[in-house]
Amino acid sequence: MKKNDEILLIAQEECAEVTQAISKVFRFGMDAEHNGATNKQRLTEELGDLHCMIELLIESNIIDRNELLEASANKREKLFVWSNIFKEETEPDIRVRCATYPACIINSLGNLTVRKLESDEY
Numbered sequence: 001m002k003k004n005d006e007i008l009l010i011a012q013e014e015c016a017e018v019t020q021a022i023s024k025v026f027r028f029g030m031d032a033e034h035n036g037a038t039n040k041q042r043l044t045e046e047l048g049d050l051h052c053m054i055e056l057l058i059e060s061n062i063i064d065r066n067e068l069l070e071a072s073a074n075k076r077e078k079l080f081v082w083s084n085i086f087k088e089e090t091e092p093d094i095r096v097r098c099a100t101y102p103a104c105i106i107n108s109l110g111n112l113t114v115r116k117l118e119s120d121e122y
């Protein structure tokens, strides 16, 4: 087997092991223990394995580090728009916030945001 093929194959295996570790977290919780290790420790180990393989993909010029970082930044931008990851944990009581903070904003997705006016906006 050629070196680059082996790197790709092991990276593929590590992706599957990360998938399995995340599945165990969902099924049994982050702190559940099995055979002397918690699911968090297993997830960390498998993500470390995958991280190693990603580094080897770069070092072997199979992928370009800058293009990878650009793709990562693009994904973060998509998550910012299309996921709840970066939104506040709890929804505020809009009636209270509207009474307290007079600036109401509706963004391009139709979401209502209520925020306090900065002093230079008065």
Ligand SMILES: [Mg+2]
Residues within 6 Å of the ligand: 014, 017, 045, 046, 049
């Ligand atoms: Mg592994």
